Amino acid sequence: MDETNIQSLRAHIDRIDKSLVDLLSQRMELAYQIGQEKGKTGQPVTVPGREEEIYHSLEGQESRFLTSEDLKSLFAQIIALGRKAGEKGARDVNQKIGKTS
Numbered sequence: 001m002d003e004t005n006i007q008s009l010r011a012h013i014d015r016i017d018k019s020l021v022d023l024l025s026q027r028m029e030l031a032y033q034i035g036q037e038k039g040k041t042g043q044p045v046t047v048p049g050r051e052e053e054i055y056h057s058l059e060g061q062e063s064r065f066l067t068s069e070d071l072k073s074l075f076a077q078i079i080a081l082g083r084k085a086g087e088k089g090a091r092d093v094n095q096k097i098g099k100t101s
């Protein structure tokens, strides 16, 4: 494979990476909004059942270079960031309405 091919494959990877970051940002915005809703009613941000549902939905989506274990560990990171965004959403909404905890 010559240098031009590598350059063009890398350009494709760069575009995919940008899309991944954009989609992850959108996902975090949604988790933040869910956190705000939970904050309003005092519900806990972490919902283990929902997290299990997400892991379950990944089953059958594995591919040549992504095993189900790979997907699970990737999503463990993504969900941890979702929780962090949700905690911020709950904090922000409570600060706005003057609750301290």
Ligand SMILES: O=C(O)C(=O)C[C@]1(C(=O)O)C=C[C@@H](O)C=C1
Binding pocket: 031, 034, 035, 045, 046, 047, 048, 050, 051, 054, 078, 079, 080, 081, 082, 083, 086
């Ligand atoms: O679905 C929710 O209730 C969320 O808060 C989002 C999310 C996620 O990132 O997917 C984050 C934390 C919860 O434990 C479950 C799921």
